Amino acid sequence: MRERQSGDPGASEAPPGVVLTFPGPRRGSTGPRGGAASGASTGPRDGAAAASGATEPTGRAAAVDEPDLGHHGDVEATPGLVDLAVNVRRAPMPDWLADPITAALGDLAAYPDAGPAREAVAARHGRPPAEVLLTAGAAEGFVLIAQALRGVRRPVVVHPQFTEPEAALNAAGHRVERVLLDPAEGFRLDPARIPADADLVMIGNPTNPTSVLHPAADLAALARPGRVLVVDEAFADTTAAPGVPGEPESLAARRDLPGLLVVRSLTKTWGLAGLRIGYLLGDAALLDRLAAVQPLWAVSTPALAAAAACAAPEAVEAERAIAARLAADRDHLVARLTALPGVRVAGRPASAFVLIHTPGAAAVRLALRERGWAVRRGDTFPGLGPDWLRIAVRDPATTDAFIEVLAEILEA
Numbered sequence: 573m574r575e576r577q578s579g580d581p582g583a584s585e586a587p588p589g590v591v592l593t594f595p596g597p598r599r600g601s602t603g604p605r606g607g608a609a610s611g612a613s614t615g616p617r618d619g620a621a622a623a624s625g626a627t628e629p630t631g632r633a634a635a636v637d638e639p640d641l642g643h644h645g646d647v648e649a650t651p652g653l654v655d656l657a658v659n660v661r662r663a664p665m666p667d668w669l670a671d672p673i674t675a676a677l678g679d680l681a682a683y684p685d686a687g688p689a690r691e692a693v694a695a696r697h698g699r700p701p702a703e704v705l706l707t708a709g710a711a712e713g714f715v716l717i718a719q720a721l722r723g724v725r726r727p728v729v730v731h732p733q734f735t736e737p738e739a740a741l742n743a744a745g746h747r748v749e750r751v752l753l754d755p756a757e758g759f760r761l762d763p764a765r766i767p768a769d770a771d772l773v774m775i776g777n778p779t780n781p782t783s784v785l786h787p788a789a790d791l792a793a794l795a796r797p798g799r800v801l802v803v804d805e806a807f808a809d810t811t812a813a814p815g816v817p818g819e820p821e822s823l824a825a826r827r828d829l830p831g832l833l834v835v836r837s838l839t840k841t842w843g844l845a846g847l848r849i850g851y852l853l854g855d856a857a858l859l860d861r862l863a864a865v866q867p868l869w870a871v872s873t874p875a876l877a878a879a880a881a882c883a884a885p886e887a888v889e890a891e892r893a894i895a896a897r898l899a900a901d902r903d904h905l906v907a908r909l910t911a912l913p914g915v916r917v918a919g920r921p922a923s924a925f926v927l928i929h930t931p932g933a934a935a936v937r938l939a940l941r942e943r944g945w946a947v948r949r950g951d952t953f954p955g956l957g958p959d960w961l962r963i964a965v966r967d968p969a970t971t972d973a974f975i976e977v978l979a980e981i982l983e984a
Contacts, residue, residue, distance in 0.1 A: 639735070639951065639952045639953060639954050639956075640952045641735040641738055641952070641954075642735070642739060643735075643949070643952040644735075645657040645658045645659065645948040645962070646658055646845075648946045648947070648948055648949070649946045650946065652944070653941065653944055653945060653946040654944055654945050654946065654970065654973075654974070655946050655964070656945060656946060656947045656948075656963050656964045656966065656974060657946040657947055657948040657962075657964065658845075658948075658964065659780070659807070659840055659923075659924045659925045659964050660839060660840055660843055660845050661840060661841055661894070661924070662843055663843065665842070665843065666890065668881055668884070668886055668887065669842060669878060669881045669882065669887070672877040672881045673874045673877050673878055673881075675877065676873045676874040676876070676877040679873050680873060682873070683869050684869050684871060684872060684873045684876055685873075685876070686706050686871060686876055687701075688876070688880055689706060689871075689877070689879040689880040689883075690704050690706055692879065692880040692883040692884065693706070693851055693879055693880075693883045696883040696884075696888065697824045697825050697853060698825050699825070699827065699853060700856070702856035702859070703827070703853060703854060703855065703856050703859065704851055704852070704853060704859075705851060705852040705854075705859045705862055705863055705866075706849070706850075706851045706870075706871045707849075707850045707851055707852060707866070707870065707871065708848040708849070708850070708870050708871055708872075708875070709837065709839065709848040709849060709850045710804065710806045710835050710836065710839070710850035711740075711850075712848075712850070712866075712870065713835045713850060713851075713852045714736050714737045714739075714740040714774075714802075714835070715740045715743075715744075716852075716862040716863075716865055716866055717737075717740070717772075717774075717800075717802060717833065717862060718737075718740040718741045718743065718744035718746065719740075719744050719865045720861045720862045720864065720865045721772060721800060721861070722744060722746075724746070724771045724772040725769075725771055726749065726767060726769055726770045726771055726772070727741055727746050727747070727748055727749065727771070727772040727773075727774070728748075728749045728750070728751055728766060728767060728770040728773050728774070729741070729748055729749070729750055729751070729773075729775075730751045730753065730761065730766070730773070730774065730775040730776075731750050731751065731752050731753065731953065731954040731955040732752075732753065732759065732779070732781055732782055732953040732954060732955040732956050733774075733775065733776040733779050733780060733781075733782075733804070733953070734776055734779075734780045734804060734806070735953065735954070737774045737802070737804065738774075738954070741774075749767070749770070750954055750955070751765055751766060751767075752954065752955040753782075753955065755918055755919075755929070758784065758919035759779065759782040759918060759919045760784065760786065760919070761775065761786045761790050761791070762790075763790050763793040763794055766794055771798060771799050771800065772799070772800045772802070773794055773799060773800070773801050773802065774802040774804070775791065775794075775801075775802070775803060775804065776803075776804040776805075776806070776807075777791060777803050777804065777805060777808070777821060777822075777823075778807050778808070778810070778811055780804075780806070780923070780925070780962075781925065781948065781950060781953055781956070781960075782918055782919050782927050783919065783921035783922055783923045783925050783927055784918075784919040784920065784921075784922065785811055785820065785821050785920075785922035785923070786821065788821040788822065788823055788826075791803055791821075791823060792823065792826065792829055795829035795830055795831055795832055796830060796831070797830050797831070798831070799830075799831050800831045800833060800858070801829070801831050801832050801833065802833045802835060803823055803832070803834050803835070804835045805819075805822060805823070805824060805834050805835060806835060806836065806837035806839070806840065806850070807837075807923040807924060808822045808824065808836070809840065809841045809891050809895065810840055810841060810895055810898055810923045810924045811895060811922050811923060812892065812895035812896050812898070818892070822834075824836065824853055830855075831855070831858070832854055832855075833852055833853070833854040833858065833859075834852065834853040834854065835850065835852055836850055836851050836852070836853065837849075837850040838850060838878060838879060838882050840924060841891055841894055841895075842878070842882055844875075844878055847872075847874060847875050847878055848871075848872075848875060849875040849876075849878050849879050851879065898924060898965060901965050901966065901967060901968060901971070902921055902923075902926065902965045904968045904971055905926055905963065905965050905971045906921060906926060908971060908972070908975040909926065909928055909963070909975070912975070912978065912979055912982060913982065914930050914931060914982060915928050915929075915982070916928060916929045916930070918960075924964060925948075925962050925963060925964050926962070926963050926965065927950065927960060927961070927962050927963075928960070928961050928962075928963060929959055929960055930959060930961070930982070931959055932959070933949075933950065933959045933960060933961045934949065934951070934959075936961070936978070936981055936982070937949055937961060939981045939984075940977065940978065940981065943977050943981070945974055945977060945978075947961050947962065947963050947964075948962035948963070948964075949961065949962075950962055
């Protein structure tokens with residue numbers, strides 16, 4: 573994919589902050605799709621990092637002028653490193669979740685029945701079951717949206733954010749426009765920057781990688797007849813606010829907004845990345861269009877058991893307690909990062925990760941790998957660059973050990 577330049581044939585004037593793009597091949601995928609892209613290092617630390625032979629994920633380098641949308645944090649977290657690159661909570665699985673998943677293994681001879689899980693998820697969000705579509709992870713939801721909505725004329729993706737929505741649109745042949753949020757403004761959304769005639773808008777809340785939580789009212793202002801508004805709430809269950817019950821700024825229960833699709837994931841809080849379970853919430857007729865392009869029995873029986881268990885009141889109560897503890901751990905990480913010279917924390921973090929800017933971050937990341945720590949590079953997110961890193965929130969002891977190493981690297 574390349575940016576559309578103003579001199580291209582047929583190029584149109586773009587509003588400020590909007591990048592016009594053409595579809596193109598997906599580069600540098602991770603996991604089974606290929607290796608991780610290796611980012612160029614910048615700043616005075618580059619030579620030292622290269623000379624030291626830092627272990628780097630292997631694979632094809634992304635083009636300098638186009639972020640590698642296929643790169644994800646899992647490829648950073650190679651064995652032997654302390655993982656601050658992946659935003660999945662690792663903790664013993666509670667019995668109320670482990671037992672149904674284990675019991676489901678005895679039913680693998682039968683085809684999956686999504687009905688009970690769909691009803692449980694619907695009840696959690698105060699919706700009828702027809703307004704729930706279960707998916708093999710949130711990522712499948714983006715593919716279904718891109719494939720089912722091939723008729724949209726002006727799809728817009730708000731960046732920086734998770735790159736799979738744009739990657740899925742590219743793969744389906746859409747011509748994507750990017751609205752790039754400004755780090756000087758804390759990566760906050762101004763609804764007025766979204767083109768009025770955009771008939772598909774995709775945005776994260778809280779946004780990965782910035783950890784910024786946009787006000788629900790600002791997102792709701794984007795909804796209108798004739799537009800599909802996709803809000804990626806994969807990390808909504810990691811958010812908490814004092815005195816606010818439930819998930820602050822979530823649109824999951826909103827049934828009054830035209831064209832709203834909310835994308836949800838059970839991966840992060842409950843450590844279920846390998847099980848692949850997520851869901852979409854929205855108008856029944858719109859979900860029917862997406863279901864029409866979904867493979868039969870897309871969600872496995874164990875994943876359906878997990879979805880039903882995680883929607884139960886016991887699970888929601890536990891989730892809220894985990895989010896509160898996460899907030900305290902995040903505050904500790906932010907305080908320690910802010911005290912480091914040359915490190916700037918982006919925006920107001922609200923999720924399970926923190927985005928930082930520091931000169932020469934690409935070389936810092938390599939030096940951290942040499943010292944046994946994996947963090948997420950930022951240059952593969954549109955709107956960022958080589959001086960950005962994303963760091964997962966962990967317990968205070970892990971954070972303190974990490975900060976000690978990071979401080980030594982920055983002082984070197």
